[in-house]
Amino acid sequence: LEQKKRGLEDRNALRNGARGFAQQVLAGAPKLYSKHTSQTARFEATRPIYRNAVEGGLIKGQIPTELGGTSNNLIDAAIVIEEFFAVEPSAALTILGTGLGLTPLILAGSAVQHDTFLKPFLSGDGEPLAAFVHSEPGGTANWLEKGAPGLQTTAWKDGNEWVVNGEKLWTTNSGGWGQRGADLQCVVCRQSPPNIPQDPNSDPVSNILILIVTGEEIANNEPSAYTVVSDPELVGYISTNGPHSRFTNFRVPSANLLCPPGRGAQTVEQTFGCSAALVGAMSVGIMRAAFEAALKFCKADARGGTVPIIKKQSVADKLIDIKMRVEAARALTWKALSTLENGPCGWENKLEIALEAKIWCSDQAPKAVVDAMSIVGMKSYDKDLPFSRLLEDAVCLPLFDGGNIGVRRRQLERIFQKEDYEPWAATYT
Amino acid sequence: LEQKKRGLEDRNALRNGARGFAQQVLAGAPKLYSKHTSQTARFEATRPIYRNAVEGGLIKGQIPTELGGTSNNLIDAAIVIEEFFAVEPSAALTILGTGLGLTPLILAGSAVQHDTFLKPFLSGDGEPLAAFVHSEPGGTANWLEKGAPGLQTTAWKDGNEWVVNGEKLWTTNSGGWGQRGADLQCVVCRQSPPNIPQDPNSDPVSNILILIVTGEEIANNEPSAYTVVSDPELVGYISTNGPHSRFTNFRVPSANLLCPPGRGAQTVEQTFGCSAALVGAMSVGIMRAAFEAALKFCKADARGGTVPIIKKQSVADKLIDIKMRVEAARALTWKALSTLENGPCGWENKLEIALEAKIWCSDQAPKAVVDAMSIVGMKSYDKDLPFSRLLEDAVCLPLFDGGNIGVRRRQLERIFQKEDYEPWAATYT
Amino acid sequence: LEQKKRGLEDRNALRNGARGFAQQVLAGAPKLYSKHTSQTARFEATRPIYRNAVEGGLIKGQIPTELGGTSNNLIDAAIVIEEFFAVEPSAALTILGTGLGLTPLILAGSAVQHDTFLKPFLSGDGEPLAAFVHSEPGGTANWLEKGAPGLQTTAWKDGNEWVVNGEKLWTTNSGGWGQRGADLQCVVCRQSPPNIPQDPNSDPVSNILILIVTGEEIANNEPSAYTVVSDPELVGYISTNGPHSRFTNFRVPSANLLCPPGRGAQTVEQTFGCSAALVGAMSVGIMRAAFEAALKFCKADARGGTVPIIKKQSVADKLIDIKMRVEAARALTWKALSTLENGPCGWENKLEIALEAKIWCSDQAPKAVVDAMSIVGMKSYDKDLPFSRLLEDAVCLPLFDGGNIGVRRRQLERIFQKEDYEPWAATYT
Amino acid sequence: LEQKKRGLEDRNALRNGARGFAQQVLAGAPKLYSKHTSQTARFEATRPIYRNAVEGGLIKGQIPTELGGTSNNLIDAAIVIEEFFAVEPSAALTILGTGLGLTPLILAGSAVQHDTFLKPFLSGDGEPLAAFVHSEPGGTANWLEKGAPGLQTTAWKDGNEWVVNGEKLWTTNSGGWGQRGADLQCVVCRQSPPNIPQDPNSDPVSNILILIVTGEEIANNEPSAYTVVSDPELVGYISTNGPHSRFTNFRVPSANLLCPPGRGAQTVEQTFGCSAALVGAMSVGIMRAAFEAALKFCKADARGGTVPIIKKQSVADKLIDIKMRVEAARALTWKALSTLENGPCGWENKLEIALEAKIWCSDQAPKAVVDAMSIVGMKSYDKDLPFSRLLEDAVCLPLFDGGNIGVRRRQLERIFQKEDYEPWAATYT
Ligand SMILES: Cc1cc2nc3c(=O)[nH]c(=O)nc-3n(C[C@H](O)[C@H](O)[C@H](O)COP(=O)(O)OP(=O)(O)OC[C@H]3O[C@@H](n4cnc5c(N)ncnc54)[C@H](O)[C@@H]3O)c2cc1C
Ligand SMILES: Cc1cc2nc3c(=O)[nH]c(=O)nc-3n(C[C@H](O)[C@H](O)[C@H](O)COP(=O)(O)OP(=O)(O)OC[C@H]3O[C@@H](n4cnc5c(N)ncnc54)[C@H](O)[C@@H]3O)c2cc1C
Ligand SMILES: Cc1cc2nc3c(=O)[nH]c(=O)nc-3n(C[C@H](O)[C@H](O)[C@H](O)COP(=O)(O)OP(=O)(O)OC[C@H]3O[C@@H](n4cnc5c(N)ncnc54)[C@H](O)[C@@H]3O)c2cc1C
Ligand SMILES: Cc1cc2nc3c(=O)[nH]c(=O)nc-3n(C[C@H](O)[C@H](O)[C@H](O)COP(=O)(O)OP(=O)(O)OC[C@H]3O[C@@H](n4cnc5c(N)ncnc54)[C@H](O)[C@@H]3O)c2cc1C
Ligand SMILES: [Mg+2]
Ligand SMILES: [Mg+2]
Incomplete structure (x- = not known):
């Protein structure tokens, strides 16, 4: 119990740290990049943010402790990603892209390769990508x-x-x-x-x-x-x-x-297995931001009526719809991550639940944002509110990291088709 | 770790026991009751099943250890319920109804009342309801x-x-x-x-x-x-x-x-808070049964074509849709139950996540069964297959234990409306 | 305009006639058959109903005027089917099954075959199936x-x-x-x-x-x-x-x-093309009945509150969801039928829109019934209300007459894949 | 029949004219405006387009023939709007905004007011807004x-x-x-x-x-x-x-x-009743464009596989989902418009079906675009393809012209609540 409490405290500390970085550093990114009119120029404009991330230990934090980094477990990663995506997914993705880029090396590298190639990313210096x-x-x-x-x-x-x-x-x-x-x-x-x-x-x-x-x-x-x-x-x-x-x-x-x-495809699959479940955390971050923005609006504004619009059942029902999906998505993502890491089941069962988290959570994200807009109403269409930006980022989630239809469902169907497929192994073995 | 492994083993043992009871005892219930043409007669016909449940410790198993029972925690309850509902929800509900009936007494009873009124339910004898x-x-x-x-x-x-x-x-x-x-x-x-x-x-x-x-x-x-x-x-x-x-x-x-x-309403709310999350487990049980039946059919049958229909993307996609919802529902239900029991957050946050599990999971259940039927095709409409029975039981889940629209969403909206509502407290505090 | 008004009056007369038959004759069917415990016995019990239908001209009414019947056009058929399915789909299907059974003969029969084989069905006598x-x-x-x-x-x-x-x-x-x-x-x-x-x-x-x-x-x-x-x-x-x-x-x-x-498959396709769009009308009939039953309940009952539940936005929203689908389904069905019959476009474009009506409308029906139940609440689970019966009939619609997934979508995808496919030809040529 | 054929020919001519204007004039608008970074500047940049519209009779075309314009009926308006929205909704809306702006005047103006105030809009000159x-x-x-x-x-x-x-x-x-x-x-x-x-x-x-x-x-x-x-x-x-x-x-x-x-509110309601159904046509235009772009991609591209991706059932299924909604939306919209104009039913029944077209069609539009993106995959996220632009325009449809949740559903629920509400009057009387 004591241990459990400590676990919770550690997690809260981690989350607070991530939230702080998100709000103090990442949140400033759009001011740096949005004035630029090309993708290239906007990327270059985020270089100070990235340096800040390196210094803040966020690159090292994506490398396992065994290899000299500070990454403890995948749920910690999910917590950080959720905080980042709730605030500024674009600048966050550059940081996470480095983690993804290192994953094949971490998974498949020899001791020598680990030594040689991880060094710049462990140093805490510069802006290594x-x-x-x-x-x-x-x-x-x-x-x-x-x-x-x-x-x-x-x-x-x-x-x-x-x-x-x-x-x-x-x-x-x-x-x-x-x-x-x-x-x-x-x-x-x-x-x-x-x-x-x-x-x-x-x-x-x-x-x-x-x-x-x-x-x-x-x-x-x-x-x-x-x-x-x-x-x-x-x-x-x-x-x-x-x-x-x-x-x-x-x-x-x-x-x-x-x-x-002959060995590369398996490493690709493993790399994408892990990232799959983390896309769940990205989806949670974006949906959560949409929920929070809508909730705030609905509590504060009466739209010319006698009570704040949250008092209307139609509005409450949509807020509920969004909230339930955020909670289901977070629960599924965390389950997938803890199974991936600690599950006693085999690789395919781990991959299965990771794929399910990827597909399901990412498909909810655009819907959640559109629903949030529906209750805020016309105001949500103003560029000053966060909704259009959230939507633009949300629609990517089902498409990238292996498109849900072309890649992820196809992986899953191959697992289902196996003769010895055990549907509940990710939970029960 | 050792402890974790033991936890997993205990849970597997519990699940295997529940599965055994479901398949050996509960599965026999329809043979006893379905020939009868009135609800009363069918109920009476299950009396031997109920006696069997009492003897098997299933009533005692719904009373906390502190009060002389053997109930350890709510996730254990969810595991048992899932196994039962995957096989025979009707006879199972009579058993669980007794647990629900005892809950207000457990929650609000004085020591004397506990002593007096729980006794017949702890005895392991008879068929106390x-x-x-x-x-x-x-x-x-x-x-x-x-x-x-x-x-x-x-x-x-x-x-x-x-x-x-x-x-x-x-x-x-x-x-x-x-x-x-x-x-x-x-x-x-x-x-x-x-x-x-x-x-x-x-x-x-x-x-x-x-x-x-x-x-x-x-x-x-x-x-x-x-x-x-x-x-x-x-x-x-x-x-x-x-x-x-x-x-x-x-x-x-x-x-x-x-x-x-002045004190009754709160006990009603608490009783229904706990049952809410357990309806999540019922939903999982029914959806899981629908998934398993559809999976089996789709792997075995080619419907006159050259390959089993699971090889068709349309079929696989629906199986995936169902499977993802089962996993999301189970993850959300377990999260709600563990928060209810161990969450450091306040009662309203606990209730919130329980309500979300109730509403979301129960709403998925009828959809999952209809989807399962859509891929099995015409055969699913045969009374010999389990789908119509599953559907009949599934459509109750959003309606009973506090209808989702009239009761459960209304409870949730009141929580959202509170000034000090903290949306993520069930996870993060 | 005068003509248009006459058209409307004819249609209203037809509808009133169909409604009368439905309420006076078909509605009595369950009393005849529901006491029987086998499908065979229940079918036999409807024989008087069927005789009544023959006498009422409902079999002749499914044969085109050119061949001695009284069928004028497919929208008339849709009107009759909607009325029947809103009241008693089971007994209605036996009547419509004869129309379906005659369709290949009507479409592909020689003059001699028409003469010989249609005779008993034109006679207005007996119970020819x-x-x-x-x-x-x-x-x-x-x-x-x-x-x-x-x-x-x-x-x-x-x-x-x-x-x-x-x-x-x-x-x-x-x-x-x-x-x-x-x-x-x-x-x-x-x-x-x-x-x-x-x-x-x-x-x-x-x-x-x-x-x-x-x-x-x-x-x-x-x-x-x-x-x-x-x-x-x-x-x-x-x-x-x-x-x-x-x-x-x-x-x-x-x-x-x-x-x-070499000629049979085409006749099968044409027979099923026409029936496809008529399944749209069946779906409308069932959804309409669910809407009407729910509307009535929600206007009449306050469920212990101060106002009838239709005054609650949550309830109204679901009624609206159902109503919109009924209207969209009816509009799509009628469009498909009028295109099938009078469209200047080619057969494949006609088939396309008929398939779309079949798939879309039938898939809405179970959802509409489940939604209707959700607002009526627990009462809808009582066997005395029509909802469970409506649901049992509704879930068949996506499955029969060519299962949506195995048959109907596959027909449609073949049309889409054609090089010269013109998506809007059913409307615009 | 002859008349019917002529009607069809007229409609095709109208549609071809609208399509021509869309492709030759409207399609050029983004080149004029997209380089500007403020809403004001972009608007001003479309002035030549608007002048072109005036000259092409598109403003006069929104005024009824009785008042000196050339507008014949609402379905014609829907045809034009669909063509415009399939190509360039933004520049189109400026043109249609003038039609909306004149509607209260057309509906409620005195003869003198009609004479005085419509004149500049009938002239075919300038850029009157x-x-x-x-x-x-x-x-x-x-x-x-x-x-x-x-x-x-x-x-x-x-x-x-x-x-x-x-x-x-x-x-x-x-x-x-x-x-x-x-x-x-x-x-x-x-x-x-x-x-x-x-x-x-x-x-x-x-x-x-x-x-x-x-x-x-x-x-x-x-x-x-x-x-x-x-x-x-x-x-x-x-x-x-x-x-x-x-x-x-x-x-x-x-x-x-x-x-x-005391008389203004009714005119507002009537103005918005008509525009409601026309939002249906806007929705159809956008969904159609999304369908066409996705269809083209899926027929042409194999994404590294052996066959164009349209040969995959998963892809075909989504195309089918989109197509069915376009057809249902167009059928519902046209039905609403023809009822509005010619329905023998009362105003509230006309308004009802118009509201249903507005809500249902507009809610489908964002979903259709997101679905289209899901099958095109990553490529759809490229700014060069039309999908993000379509999505940005689509998400407005449920929000403007009376937000679906705050305005349109509330109008509809008031109609449902009336004691003498007749659900099928828009079709059957
Ligand atoms: C912001 C961002 C970051 C990215 N980061 C990386 C990165 O770090 N590293 C990297 O390698 N890539 C990266 N990508 C690329 C991205 O991950 C891939 O392009 C994407 O996952 C490919 O999936 P797809 O489904 O679109 O595949 P495609 O091959 O492009 O397929 C397109 C579509 O065709 C259909 N399809 C194709 N085959 C089938 C089939 N067999 N059955 C059914 N349907 C089929 C599906 O509808 C599919 O969506 C990134 C992309 C973005 C936008
Ligand atoms: C198998 C089974 C077992 C059951 N076991 C028990 C049990 O053990 N103990 C027990 O006490 N009950 C039990 N019940 C009863 C059941 O739990 C309740 O009847 C049910 O939860 C009541 O919910 P309701 O939403 O239908 O309420 P109702 O009051 O019947 O409301 C009906 C509908 O009206 C609408 N509505 C009403 N008020 C509002 C509002 N304010 N806002 C919006 N909409 C509103 C909603 O659409 C609602 O669904 C059982 C029922 C069944 C079928
Ligand atoms: C009340 C009732 C009345 C009926 N009346 C008639 C009648 O009058 N005349 C008559 O001939 N029949 C009748 N039928 C039978 C019915 O029309 C057919 O059984 C049904 O249409 C077959 O469709 P299916 O999709 O289930 O096909 P099946 O061949 O049984 O296929 C089952 C499932 O397999 C999957 N599948 C199969 N092939 C593929 C594929 N290539 N790609 C993807 N998925 C695939 C699909 O999920 C499909 O749903 C009736 C049935 C009922 C219940
Ligand atoms: C491109 C564009 C063109 C436009 N053209 C015009 C135009 O020509 N003329 C014009 O006058 N306007 C125009 N508008 C404005 C637009 O039509 C209105 O702002 C919009 O319809 C208001 O609807 P709303 O639901 O957002 O209302 P709001 O009053 O802003 O309500 C916001 C939200 O609050 C909630 N809400 C409020 N009240 C209730 C309630 N009683 N019950 C339940 N929920 C409630 C709903 O969720 C609602 O969506 C245009 C807007 C845009 C973007
Ligand atoms: Mg039954
Ligand atoms: Mg943009």
Whole structure:
């Protein structure tokens, strides 16, 4: 019990810290970036915020204690993410993008690779960015479909080096400050010489590999070997960096091979398994902000009537609808995270509940914001209120980190189809 | 950790026990009752099942250890309820109705009352029934509205006795075996002589009291003082007992006063707060059964095509929709129960999350069953499959235990309206 | 304008007639059938109702004027169906089942076949039943999938006769009074000797044929050649006849060939195209009844409060939700029917809008009933109120007449996929 | 029949004309306005578009033929609006705002007023703007609630003039080109001296009046008597004009009194009754555009797989969901409009179906866009695709023209509550 109480106190301290950072630092981001009219310029404008995050231990905080970081458990991560997303999802995503970028390294790296590549992110200095570089312009939902073209970024072993060719898109942070590449990119590739179609009889999984590309490699290649083609303008997350980038005969030393061919897909799946459940926390953050803003309005304003509109059942009912979804989403997310980390069940059961948290929570977010607007009424359509911004960020949640329809439901259906699928294992074993 | 593992093992043992009882005992109930064409006859037919439940410790299991029972915590209760409702909600409800009937006594009883009245339920013998007797024919959603007629069952102190008049409806178990009243009824009354309208200026709460009526009192009164008018035929839960009953100058000794005027409403609220979250577990049980039945069908049957229908995305998508709601519902229910029991937050925050679990989970249940039917297709419309039965039981969940619209949302809106309402206190304090 | 007014008056007369029949005749059906405990017995009990329908011109009214009937247009049919389904869907379906059973004959019959086979249905005498006999125990969603087993009822030309083998299920009216077969069955078969698997390289469409089986053929075959195996007990429509039936070397003269191999599938599609839109009208009828029952309750009852519950916004909002869906459903259904009949667009555009009416309207019906129950509250769970019966009938609508998921959406997706698909042709050409 | 065919041809011609204007003129608007960073500047930038609309007869086309215009019927209006909203809702709204602004005049004006005030709008010259000026900063949902503060814009008869005081907000076009007021404003006022609270015992309806304010009146008053305080930045419709405006002792000659006290509210209701159903057409336009964009993408793109994604059931199902709602919405809207115009039923039944079209259709629009995004996937989040713009415009539809929750559902519930309410009168009488 004593321990339980301590646990709660620690958690409250963590949450208060995160809330403080959100309100004091992140909340200032829009003032820095919103005057700029290009995605690139807005991203660059957040550099001081990011430095602040590094100094505040938020990068180190995404690396496990075993590897020198301060990350204790995933629910702590969810608490921090919720606080950040309730305030300023865009600047927050840049910070979290580094955590995602390091995840394949954390999961699959050798001791030497951990030592070498995590160092700048443990230092508490500078503005080191990491990126998980998987998505491509033509879509990645079917990257492992047998008989399909397969991943379009290829890597080919040439002596002691891998030669990378192909294009990536939307990969958070990968462009780096100044568009010269992130400090660390985990680049997912298909083993193949360039311009050779994937063999329709091969199992695509067998050729997936992951390479680590750092600023050093970029410096050691020709400038034209790595280029940022463009920074697409996004609907929300308008200060993030997710460029259209191109590798052309880009050479990577073999020591930077994180996952050899045949081992990369599993690391991608694991990386995305963890991020899936964390998207649940992002969804909670946004829905919660919508709820709080609507609640405040409905308590304060009578819209020309005799009582504040919260006294109207129609208004209360919608507030209730939103609130219930926030609570269900948070409960599901935390359950998924605690199962992922501590569940005695197998990996597929862990992945299952993480996928369910991702899909369900993210699908609720746009609905919750639209519902919040419906009760605030016309006022919610004013740019000065937070609702349109929340909506713009919310609609991304079902789409990114593996689109719900193209990627996440497909993963889940494969699990359901297994002969030995046990539906309640994530809870009961 | 060791402790955690032990916790998990205990829970698995509990679940396995509950599952065994459900499959070996409860599952046999329909064979006993479904041939009968009246609600009364079906109820009587389940008497052997109930005896079995008593012997199996399921009544004692609903009384806290402090009072001589074996109930440890509410999540254990949820586990048992889920297992029961996944198999046979109707016979299960009779068992749980006794738990509900004892709750006001457990919460508000004096030591002497605990001693006296719990005894038959701790004995492990016979088929003692308890009932929580609140609902009335004209509706109870507005029983505490100032200026409204108020509760129609009145009690008036006459010397050392209370004299009760009025009618009740749908109160589980209250009719008792043989229609001569449950072994124990907690009867909620309005303090007033009969046939006197409620004073529109009084606060209805100030007059709510609860009396304990046992078989002894019924025996000591005229036969006509307590009568079962009828047993309404229900859509589902067709073996339960929830009669239209009538008290006519029914006399109760003052030692049986559980809550004096002004204290009854709070006990009603607490009793319904706890049951609210447990309705979440009932909802999970029914949705889970629908999911399992649909999953099995979709894996086994190709409906004349080349592959089992689970291989079709449309089918998988609906299975996923159902599964996510089951997981979200279970997570929310457990969170509500653990907050109710251990949350450091105040009562209203506890009640809030319990209400949210009740409303949200119960509203999902009918949808989940209809969705399950949609993928099984025409076959689901066959009486031999479980779907219609599940639907009949599912549609009750939003209606009973305080209808979601008339009662539960109204409780929640009052909480939201409070000036010092803290939306996340159930999680964060 | 004058014409328009006359049109409206005619329509009102038609509606009043249908309403009269529904309230005076159909409404009496449950009293006749509900005491019986088997589907067969309940069906037989409705025979007087059916005779009444024949005498009232309701069978003739489903045959076009060109062929000697009195059917003018499909919107008239929708008006009648809505009135019937608002009162007693089960007995109504038996009447409509004959209309469906005659549709393939009407659409594809030769002049001689029209003369011969329609006669008993034009006579206004007796209780002649017709049946459209397509569905099979193993499912029919994939009956035209190349490479799949195909339809399991086969027909093989032997001299001047066709020899039929196989089983059918759920085909309304096909069992006939006394279980000796309907007066007319349009039996959909696959051309093949029995027990020969379908050639995986053939196009299943090329072998679909339809045979007309009348009482005469049944009399001319061995008793064992046509048998009713069982009458499955249904959740709703509990007085309809949709047996599991079996043909064993059943011989049909070649004059009874309605559609030769290769032409049957198209007639099935057309038959189901028309019925699709009429399911819209059934859905409207049921939702309307739910709305009316809820409206009446909410206006009359205060549930212990100071005002009728319709004065509560929560209650009004749900009534509004239901009402809007009824209106949208009726508008969509009528549009589909008028396009089917008079649209200048092509068949696929007509089919498209009919499918949309079927899927959308039928999916709304169970939701509307559940919503209606939610505002009436606990009372709606009483067997004496109409809600459970409405729900039981409503949940069938998405499942039968081509399940929405297995059949109807798949038809629609094939239309969308066409290169020359024009989305708005049903409205704008 | 011949007539019917002609009707169809006329309608196609109308639609083609509207489509042509949309694609050739309206589609060019964003190029004119989107570079500007203030709502005011964007509005001014559309002036050439508006002039083009005047010349193209689009203003005259919103005035009935009886009054010298060319408007034939409301379904024609719906066809035009659908085409416009499918292409460029923002510039379209400015054109339609003038139609709305003229509606009170058309409905309630005397012959002299029609002659005088419609002239500039019939001329086909210039860029005359009209505005319906009802909404106020503090909300208008409760403007007729007895005991509430009431409308905050007051008018007081002083000799031969009315003196107006108060503020308006969001009233389309009212600011006029150059922020000096629209050419015609129908200003809804409460009869009262300024700064006198509304008498809690009066019926607010009895004091509502409408005044016509033209450029002439503005010129005749002090500059400070009419001012544009600000142009709020909106989420969508970013080129429209809906300023925060202020009247200070603004004098209007009594000849400009359109509705005397006690008659204004009814004209407001009628104006909003008609616009309600037309919001249905706006919703259809936006949903249709979302459908078409998603359909095109899904047919063309395989996202790295072997077949275009429309071949996936999950994708097809969502397309179907959207398509059905478009068709239901269009059917409901047209039904409402034809009932409004030609229905033999009474006004309240007409209003009822118009309200249902407004609420239902507008609520579908945001959902349809979010669904469309879900199948296009990540690409839909790119600013180059139309989805975010469609969403921004879609979320306004439930909020403006009488918010669904605060205004429209409340109107509907009052109709339902009437004793003589006949639910199906809009269809059947
Ligand atoms: C702000 C932001 C941050 C991001 N960060 C990163 C990052 O750090 N690293 C990274 O690698 N990527 C990142 N991305 C990219 C993003 O994660 C992916 O683009 C996205 O998850 C791809 O999912 P998709 O479903 O849209 O796939 P696509 O392949 O683009 O598919 C598109 C759509 O096609 C349909 N579809 C495709 N295949 C099927 C199928 N088999 N069955 C049914 N439907 C199908 C689905 O409807 C799907 O939504 C980011 C994107 C954004 C906007
Ligand atoms: C199987 C079963 C077991 C039961 N067990 C018990 C038991 O053990 N003990 C017991 O006491 N009862 C029991 N009941 C009764 C049940 O719990 C109550 O009847 C029910 O909770 C009352 O809720 P209600 O919303 O239907 O209330 P009602 O008062 O009947 O209200 C009906 C409807 O009116 C509307 N309404 C009313 N007031 C308002 C308002 N102010 N605002 C908005 N809408 C309003 C709502 O739509 C509401 O649903 C049982 C019932 C069943 C079927
Ligand atoms: C009251 C009543 C009256 C009836 N009257 C008649 C009648 O007069 N004549 C007649 O012939 N039949 C009749 N039927 C039968 C009924 O019309 C059919 O059984 C039904 O339409 C079959 O649809 P289904 O989708 O359930 O098909 P099934 O083949 O049984 O498929 C079941 C389910 O499998 C899934 N599925 C199958 N294939 C696919 C696929 N390719 N893609 C995705 N999912 C798939 C779907 O979820 C589908 O719902 C009646 C039934 C009832 C209950
Ligand atoms: C692009 C655009 C164009 C516009 N054009 C015009 C125009 O031409 N002319 C014009 O006059 N206005 C115009 N408006 C303004 C708009 O029509 C109104 O502001 C809007 O309809 C007011 O509705 P509301 O529900 O938001 O009301 P509010 O009074 O602002 O109410 C806000 C919210 O409070 C709640 N609420 C209030 N009262 C109740 C109640 N009694 N019961 C339950 N809930 C309640 C509801 O949730 C409601 O949504 C326009 C606005 C926009 C954005
Ligand atoms: Mg039943
Ligand atoms: Mg924007």
